[in-house]
Amino acid sequence: MEKSTLARALPDGSANEKLPLKLGVFGTDGVVGPQPPIKRILRIVHDVLKSMGHKLAFLKAEGAHDVYQQLDLSGEPLVPPLRKSFQLRDPTSLLEYQDLTIQRKVYNAAYSDYWNSTADDDG
Secondary structure, eight states, X not given: OHHHHHTTBOTTSOBOTTSOOEEEEOOOOSSOOOOHHHHHHHHHHHHHHHHTTOEEEETTTTTTHHHHXXXXXXXXXXXXXXXXXXXXXXXXXXXXXXXXXXXXXXHHHHHHHHHHHTOOTTO
């Protein structure tokens, strides 16, 4: 398993064109969100991996059905602390997903501008 996963990235970290890494991004559980520096590094990692050709997706946009599908394959149950967060729901429509992506980009840019405006002369 480890070798097949490592084969999805070339030595420089870029994606193997035929089998890129596929990663889910889970920014919040809907109850507690990460602090701004953690959000920033998650965004940086997301952007770098995507620029290197790997595939990334927002976790749960498909209504958590994929999570349960993977759990069914392994035979493992969903751990109790995640049951509330991963309740099955209808998938997000494509138009809503695109709108949320745009809203996220606008919000991230505005927050970044605000954060940078708070820096002193010493950074």
